[in-house]
Amino acid sequence: MLVLLAFIIIFHITSAALLFIATIDNAWWVGEGFFADVWKVCVTVNDTNCTVIDDQFSYYSTMQAVQATMILSTILCCIAFLIFLLQLFRLKQGERFVLTSIIQLMSCLSVMIAASIYTDRRQDIHNQNPAAYLYTSEGTFGYSFILAWVAFAFTFISGLMYLILRKRK
Template identity: 40%
Template sequence: MLILLLGIIFLHISALVLLFVSTTVSVWTTWPMGTSDLWLNCSTDSIVCDGASTGVWIQAVQALMILSIIFSFLSLLLFFCQLFTLPKGGRFIPTGIFQILASLFVMSGAIIYTLMSPDWVNVGNSFGYAYILAWVAFPLALISGLIYAVLRKRE
């Protein structure tokens, strides 16, 4: 039982770390002369980075990624609270719901970024590793949320 509990906690924390890194790192899109992310556009020619575009779609992606981090963190806190207060045989439904919502937020943000990114059609541009981390965090958060929804508290 202890190994299962540690595995679930490790899965949750790894999804949370991936969400945090993918939101804060400046490599969602790369091109030969620099990188861009949700917050900054950086060029290799200069030290100064410009702010990201002020389009509504990038603000939606920013909000969804921040919401995914918040909901995943709240889910982890709620799991620890329920671990000590939930009666024997009870399910971790609220924890699972929060984690599933976090996964849906990150999926929605990544889809919006994919469809609305103005640079995706250029030949030299590609998606960076932070974008890929967001897509990796989605199934991890979804799987951990589903595990929480099915999990029963045992003695």
């Protein structure tokens, strides 16, 4: 049981790290001479010029939704870990980890919503902005975007593991 708990703790910490990297790092959409994330767009022609995505951009509300759900997912994952540690020693068998599982699955849902919105709306962005050349089809989804989907899978598996683990001694 101790090895299983150690594995779950490492798995959960890995999930949280993936969420932090996907939320913070700037490689959601990359191409030759530019990279973008949910916070800013950077052009790297001669040097790196970054423009923060704010209310000047017509797709700002879409990006706010992605930002908010990624932040919510990261916070929920961290809260689930703290609750896991508290429940580990406080609750009796059968009652353990249900709340942790629910919160972790909510984190999973949040990151899925964020990545889905970004996937869907990324195609519409290039038609709505003077900096549209940055979002042409010549770019590709970057590693932060992929990490967000991997974090979705990890948080989902972690949430299910907590449900299964609640009956173990």
